[in-house]
Amino acid sequence: MNRFDKKVELRLPDSLKWSGVNRLFKGEDLLPLWVADMDFEAPAPVLEAIRRRVDAGLFTYTELPPSLFEAVAGWLDRRFNWPVAPSDLLFASGVVTLLKASVLAFTQPGDSVVVQPPVYGPFGDAVTGQGRELVLNPLKIEQGKYKMDFDDLEAKLRLTGAKLLLLCSPHNPAGRVWEEAELNRLAALCQAYGVTVASDEIHSDLILSGQHIPIASLPGMAERTVTFIAPSKTFNLAGLHTSFAVATDETLRIGLDQALGYRSPNPLSIAGAEAAYREGEEWLEACLAYLRGNVSFAADYLAELLPDAVVYVPEATYLLWVDLRAYGLSQEELGRLLVQEARVAVSGGGAFVSEGEGRIRINLATRRENLEEGLSRIARALGSVQPGGEAGIDGAEAGEA
Numbered sequence: 001m002n003r004f005d006k007k008v009e010l011r012l013p014d015s016l017k018w019s020g021v022n023r024l025f026k027g028e029d030l031l032p033l034w035v036a037d038m039d040f041e042a043p044a045p046v047l048e049a050i051r052r053r054v055d056a057g058l059f060t061y062t063e064l065p066p067s068l069f070e071a072v073a074g075w076l077d078r079r080f081n082w083p084v085a086p087s088d089l090l091f092a093s094g095v096v097t098l099l100k101a102s103v104l105a106f107t108q109p110g111d112s113v114v115v116q117p118p119v120y121g122p123f124g125d126a127v128t129g130q131g132r133e134l135v136l137n138p139l140k141i142e143q144g145k146y147k148m149d150f151d152d153l154e155a156k157l158r159l160t161g162a163k164l165l166l167l168c169s170p171h172n173p174a175g176r177v178w179e180e181a182e183l184n185r186l187a188a189l190c191q192a193y194g195v196t197v198a199s200d201e202i203h204s205d206l207i208l209s210g211q212h213i214p215i216a217s218l219p220g221m222a223e224r225t226v227t228f229i230a231p232s233k234t235f236n237l238a239g240l241h242t243s244f245a246v247a248t249d250e251t252l253r254i255g256l257d258q259a260l261g262y263r264s265p266n267p268l269s270i271a272g273a274e275a276a277y278r279e280g281e282e283w284l285e286a287c288l289a290y291l292r293g294n295v296s297f298a299a300d301y302l303a304e305l306l307p308d309a310v311v312y313v314p315e316a317t318y319l320l321w322v323d324l325r326a327y328g329l330s331q332e333e334l335g336r337l338l339v340q341e342a343r344v345a346v347s348g349g350g351a352f353v354s355e356g357e358g359r360i361r362i363n364l365a366t367r368r369e370n371l372e373e374g375l376s377r378i379a380r381a382l383g384s385v386q387p388g389g390e391a392g393i394d395g396a397e398a399g400e401a
């Protein structure tokens with residue numbers, strides 16, 4: 001049996017995804033295919049490292065050991081051929097924290113910051129929640145694929161004078177792995193208009209097809225980029241709250257460090273993160289193979305049972321972005337249908353920064369059997385559309401990840 005088909009206890013009392021779902025989505029017996037963590041047990045070396053740390057029996061104030069930063073740098077070099085000095089890394093509890101800190105560090109109140117919707121909701125909050133102006137450079141769809149709109153970006157940089165871009169690479173929820181030519185064009189615009197890039201690369205290890213290129217590794221970009229990575233999505237360790245920023249430029253690094261302020265690491269997170277980056281590769285490759293299977297299964301299933309749904313097959317992430325506007329339902333009607341009729345919890349389009357109307361994001365990182373159950377529930381409910389009623393789909397926006 002494939003290890004990812006193994007049944008594990010998912011209804012832990014503190015699991016946001018499984019135990020929080022009925023409350024957050026205001027439904028009953030919901031099958032959770034929403035928040036971005038996986039229903040798979042973490043890699044064995046991670047579990048062993050954490051157990052060893054527990055067995056030591058002391059939970060003292062903790063230092064970040066040099067070996068942790070060396071493990072992260074080794075991973076970036078091995079996976080992306082990206083040599084990074086361990087001293088260029090900063091620790092933080094999460095990437096959303098890093099996004100917020102980068103806005104604080106690199107802009108002033110009232111400044112404009114560019115994001116590329118439809119994008120992960122906290123990108124918007126990081127800007128507007130801190131008194132900055134949100135500038136939208138929506139992705140456009142060409143031949144069924146999300147692309148960056150460089151003409152629109154250039155016009156907006158010129159118009160607004162924005163000096164910070166929050167890049168999502170790979171993109172959640174569009175599932176794009178940005179190609180070298182696209183990143184080069186983006187880099188050229190950032191250089192021409194003096195834009196700093198905060199690049200959220202949390203999904204960069206979850207590559208299903210293509211090759212991830214860190215934008216900071218392109219010529220002339222290390223000095224204007226801070227990159228955010230984490231073991232959380234890669235190795236399914238979201239609850240351990242560990243992430244890193246790569247900031248080669250000293251001024252950017254000091255600015256980000258100051259904006260992050262005091263932070264105190266957790267010994268179990270350190271043990272888990274280091275083991276993951278040193279010994280997690282085999283698990284990750286096996287996981288990616290399983291996820292690729294889930295993606296094709298879901299794409300084929302939906303093409304057959306919901307031919308009017310537009311499915312964006314992801315090149316990265318385990319998240320499937322589906323456009324259901326052809327079914328003619330309002331966001332509220334769609335939410336009600338999915339929660340009350342289908343009894344599934346997916347991420348509603350409203351959880352993303354604009355451009356999400358009529359779309360849903362389905363988390364595919366679950367046992368195939370579970371996925372099939374979820375998709376069949378969605379297909380059955382949409383097959384007998386009955387609009388009207390209260391929304392449920394965006395009810396969990398606050399806790400969305």
Ligand SMILES: Cc1ncc(COP(=O)(O)O)c(C=O)c1O
Nearest residue numbers: 036094095096097120172202401
């Ligand atoms: C693009 C992106 N950034 C950040 C996060 C969350 O990061 P963290 O839990 O480290 O704050 C997510 C979670 O889904 C995400 O998709």
